[in-house]
Amino acid sequence: xxxxxxxxxxxxxSISIALIGFYFIYWFNHSxxxxxxxxxxxxxxxxxxxxxxxxxxxxxxxxTICIGLLSLYFGIxxxxxKHKIGSIGILLAVFLIILTFIPFWQYAIQ
Numbered sequence: 001x002x003x004x005x006x007x008x009x010x011x012x013x014s015i016s017i018a019l020i021g022f023y024f025i026y027w028f029n030h031s032x033x034x035x036x037x038x039x040x041x042x043x044x045x046x047x048x049x050x051x052x053x054x055x056x057x058x059x060x061x062x063x064t065i066c067i068g069l070l071s072l073y074f075g076i077x078x079x080x081x082k083h084k085i086g087s088i089g090i091l092l093a094v095f096l097i098i099l100t101f102i103p104f105w106q107y108a109i110q
Contacts (some may be wrong), residue, residue: 012080014089021067
């Protein structure tokens with residue numbers, strides 16, 4: 001038997017997971033920005049990007065998409081049980097998945 005408390009718990013869990021995903025985006029972009037500023041060549045004003053950074057970036061995107069999909073899953077379950085908090089979780093999850101593909105560190109480095 002599913003109680004109202006458990007359904008609300010899934011909606012709040014959806015929002016919490018999305019917020020963890022937002023922090024993960026912030027943390028990764030901040031650490032990548034710090035790493036890229038150390039790689040900048042001041043004489044030529046160019047950035048040399050090692051291949052490990054590109055691999056880590058792909059892993060970051062996959063991880064963030066998985067976090068967003070998990071949040072979306074819990075939001076949909078809560079929304080199907082007629083709770084409005086599930087719609088907030090769904091919106092945050094979709095926003096998280098969209099933000100995954102925007103490289104914020106490139107805008108801060110210029």
